[in-house]
Amino acid sequence: MTIRRHVLVSLCIAGTLASAARAEDAAATAAAEKTRHTITVVGIGKERGTPDTAELRIAIEQNAPTAEAASQQAAKAATQVVETLRKQVGPEGRVDTAGYQLNPNYRSDPQAPGRHGAEIVSYTAMNMLTVRTPKLDSVGSLIDAAIKAGAARVDSLSFTVADPAPMQTRALRAAGADAAAQATAIADSLKVTLHGVLEASTDSVERPIPQRFATAMMRSEAAMASTPIDPGEVTSEARLRVTYAIE
Numbered sequence: 001m002t003i004r005r006h007v008l009v010s011l012c013i014a015g016t017l018a019s020a021a022r023a024e025d026a027a028a029t030a031a032a033e034k035t036r037h038t039i040t041v042v043g044i045g046k047e048r049g050t051p052d053t054a055e056l057r058i059a060i061e062q063n064a065p066t067a068e069a070a071s072q073q074a075a076k077a078a079t080q081v082v083e084t085l086r087k088q089v090g091p092e093g094r095v096d097t098a099g100y101q102l103n104p105n106y107r108s109d110p111q112a113p114g115r116h117g118a119e120i121v122s123y124t125a126m127n128m129l130t131v132r133t134p135k136l137d138s139v140g141s142l143i144d145a146a147i148k149a150g151a152a153r154v155d156s157l158s159f160t161v162a163d164p165a166p167m168q169t170r171a172l173r174a175a176g177a178d179a180a181a182q183a184t185a186i187a188d189s190l191k192v193t194l195h196g197v198l199e200a201s202t203d204s205v206e207r208p209i210p211q212r213f214a215t216a217m218m219r220s221e222a223a224m225a226s227t228p229i230d231p232g233e234v235t236s237e238a239r240l241r242v243t244y245a246i247e
Helices: 002-035 067-089 136-149 165-190 220-224
Strands: 038-049 053-064 094-108 118-133 153-160 194-205 211-213 234-246
Touching (some): 165 194
Antiparallel strands (some): 038 234
């Protein structure tokens, strides 16, 4: 029994010493990391590309003395506009309902005897449509066709890319190259040497920013002539934060 107790005590002491040694090693490693010299930079990468998709927001409005009449007239006009647009965009495009509103229009006449408060004089029904098409060269004729079919206006027009992933990847690579160039320049100016990347993380990776057009250029008056549209370019930006070890 005495020998067995001595063995158990020895094993406990050995385990305690091993644990203490590991703790000391961990503390030493943490201290070394705290005193390690580093450079942290933020690389920025921008990628430009040609849009391949157009997206429009088109409004159909109808006014009538009653809510039912306004709603029916708007539905009839929307059906005509949708049919026209679907023929224009073909199977590659989409025409979807984006929203619907029915609002009363008021007239306040405090001078009229026997009347108190606002008076409803009519109703406005509005259908909103979202149109997406890869046929960028036909956007002008698409706007003209929508207006002629009964649309009140085009609220927005933007050009973007259907698949943003390739542009975002290229922007990230450019951000990494920019971060490396910044770190090299800083190290050279400080007369120190870079020793690998300790940490890297993305601050942001933006989806391609659509090229947008002012709605004032797309009112119904523009339907009197063919509407020229230039899609321009879209951009994607990435920011990469990188920490390098230096000596």
